[in-house]
Amino acid sequence: MRTGNSGGQRAAAATTEGALGAVALGLALLPGVAFAERVPVATLAHGCIACHGAATTDRDPSIPPLAGHDADVLLQLLRGYAEEDPAESTSMHRLTRGYSDQELAELARHFAEQEQ
Template identity: 35%
Template sequence: MKMKHLLAAASLVAVSGLAQAQIDPLQARSLAASCAACHGTDGRAQPGMISLAGSNKNDMVKKMQDYKAGRVPAATIMHQLAKGYTDEQIEAIAVYFAAQKR
């Protein structure tokens, strides 16, 4: 019986750690703001640039992970920028842009 309680307590600690590790929406918005120079305010870019607003979250995460790992050749500075973000920050930025209206 003690082992059951110990496992339950360990599970709660692990879950609470995950919850604390998440980035709040204001932090995500702040991180996403650094993308505005090229991708526009809230991801709505000017003609000739790539808009991120309303894009698929999973596609954005994959592309950023590919840049970060060097799997995609970058004609821009995206590979350098992507290396500056944690996986959690990349996920938060993608969630933010996916929620924006095009």
């Protein structure tokens, strides 16, 4: 869970008040650490949408859009890529190994919440 969003008035409000983005970006985390320990899910998801954004054609794209899929199914897929080198994968296993399991779970949840 992302916590610490109950601080109310924060400087962040100047630019991000009312925006889900503030939470997703981890701006609510307490300052004082050089870098917050976790990568915000918004940053992680930004990487994914370079290939897996909205459907752009009628045909089935070879790279599926991720929005609106079941979180558990997505997570299972991602874990599969991270753990082995499945024949169906071209480049996913190269990238997925770099995420922690927690990050994969956050990504799966994030995309499950997006509208298709």
